[in-house]
Amino acid sequence: MSASKYLNQDYEVLRRQCLKEGKLFCDPCFPAASESLGYNELGPNSAKAKGVEWKRPGELCPEPQKPQFIAEGATRTDVCQGHLGDCWLMASIAALTLDQDILARVIHPEQNFTENYAGIFHFRLWQYGEWVDVVVDDKLPTKNGELLFVKSTEQTEFWSALLEKAYAKVNGCYENLSGGFASEAHEDFTGGIAEWYSLSKAPPNLFNIIEKALRRGSLLSTSIAASDKEIEHRSTEKLVKRHAYSITAAQKVRKSDTKVVELVRLRNPWGHIEWNGAWSDRSKEWDQVSPEDKAKLNYSAEDGEFWMAYADYIQRYSRLEICNLTPDSPSNDSVRCWNSCQFEGSWKKGISAGGCLNFPATFSTNPQFRVELDIDSNGDNKCSVLVALMQIGARQAKQKGGKNYSIAFYIYKHLSLGPDDLQRPAAQSEFMPKREVCQRFDLPLGEYVIIPATYGANQEADFLLRVFSEK
Incomplete structure (x- = not known):
């Protein structure tokens, strides 16, 4: 799909120019400077901005390791939130990895740090009715030698950090990404259209709606309502309020008593802090499930992802957002016309x-x-x-x-x-x-x-x- 050149910056032209001159790209439209960080909490004189250094991935990898754009596939564990209130964006990026065709349209997975590397990367985003190709340099904000914002669990992998930078660029600065709804980013990654459900008024067939939406490649996110004083407050069950989670799977599981239980899988974009109730990692409910189902569901990984019963989910969460794909989305033929x-x-x-x-x-x-x-x-x-x-x-x-x-x-x-x-x-x-x-x-x-x-x-x-x- 064609895309216009954001701010008239042409990725191929700029890369060829850098290679010809033997230098690495420095983006004049989104410089490695304080104005790209923010204006208040991340403003030039703020405590959060103090000590920030912009470094390229090659400077962040301990020898003899080398930076990689994608290491062993782009997955939801590559998205761990940093010191920025953009959990809504992180939840969306994590959900994006569930459909590799859609992900490839956004991130151009062939990019790398080896062949014709010139310190320049580009991403395709939907902005208010049109697709735009967004160029960034690979200077990333760091503190004490570590990425300040999103990072991958694999220390040498940088696609998610560079995508976050591209999204910050089209929105003016990193601080402008604080606070939002995941459906906003879902639409900007797919050109899709988002619906939402109040879980206190959940339709009786909502679990089936979730199953079908995941099969169609739709992006799903969810959150727990709370007052301003309770933002990111952790409950005794280790659920975080006013915080965006991805929904990454829905599955029916048969227990040893032959009862079928509806489960949903959620992911905290922090990459840790997981639900500790029924069907959580290593909970006793898994003892009633066959070893084959346990292995298939990968129920005990420490990655911020967890299963919970659908009945518990709709009691504890407040809002579900589903971004429906549109006809031009590169997904399977089960997408509705x-x-x-x-x-x-x-x-x-x-x-x-x-x-x-x-x-x-x-x-x-x-x-x-x-x-x-x-x-x-x-x-x-x-x-x-x-x-x-x-x-x-x-x-x-x-x-x-x-x-x-x-x-x-x-x-x-x-x-x-x-x-x-x-x-x-x-x-x-x-x-x-x-x-x-x-x-x-x-x-x-x-x-x-x-x-x-x-x-x-x-x-x-x-x-x-x-x-x-x-x-």
């Missing part, structure tokens, strides 16, 4: 920023987009449709005070909307202060108008509206 369209727009004060329906006098000034739903998804003259509204650039502008507005969208059946019609939408999403709101609907076939809105009037932002109708 979609028709899709996308629109770009803006909310502007005095022109098209009328706020929500609470502002009836100005609501009609919001941008409007017409779509036709003509696919009978399930044989009932209805179309199963996913609508996603994404605001653009808030994370990149965090150091300037940028933030996500509370946004939502309204769907109307009528093509000519009068004041009374606006009060009766056919469907609408919830307002949420997130980069993206997404919701699935089953709507009668026909033509519709979608109106994206901010909750407050006179708020300005660019947005991307995507509509996927499922065949």
